[in-house]
Amino acid sequence: MVHLSAWGSVLKRVYTCQRPVSQARQIKRLRRIVLKPEEIRKLEAYLKRTFNQSMVVKARPKKDESAEVYLGDEFLGVVFRDEEDGELSYNFSMAILDIDL
Numbered sequence: 680m681v682h683l684s685a686w687g688s689v690l691k692r693v694y695t696c697q698r699p700v701s702q703a704r705q706i707k708r709l710r711r712i713v714l715k716p717e718e719i720r721k722l723e724a725y726l727k728r729t730f731n732q733s734m735v736v737k738a739r740p741k742k743d744e745s746a747e748v749y750l751g752d753e754f755l756g757v758v759f760r761d762e763e764d765g766e767l768s769y770n771f772s773m774a775i776l777d778i779d780l
Contacts, residue, residue, distance in 0.1 A: 722736045748773075
């Protein structure tokens with residue numbers, strides 16, 4: 680039978696071990712990714728062209744790393760800027776409530 684305090688010691692070592700993180704990744708974590716007004720205008724034009732002329736992209740009042748997407752007055756979701764390995768893309772996140780189905 681293994682003594683529980685021995686397992687606690689092993690688990691403590693496992694959970695406190697940290698993988699070495701490259702300096703570039705550390706810097707990337709510290710850098711905030713801000714969605715600029717020009718990008719918001721481009722995203723809105725793209726969404727209007729692709730989906731519906733009623734699409735609107737608005738800067739968020741207290742957060743500048745994302746923007747809100749609306750269809751007319753109806754809130755649809757949030758769009759985030761994603762820059763990884765020198766490539767830029769935008770991620771759209773939309774929650775669908777079960778009562779809306």
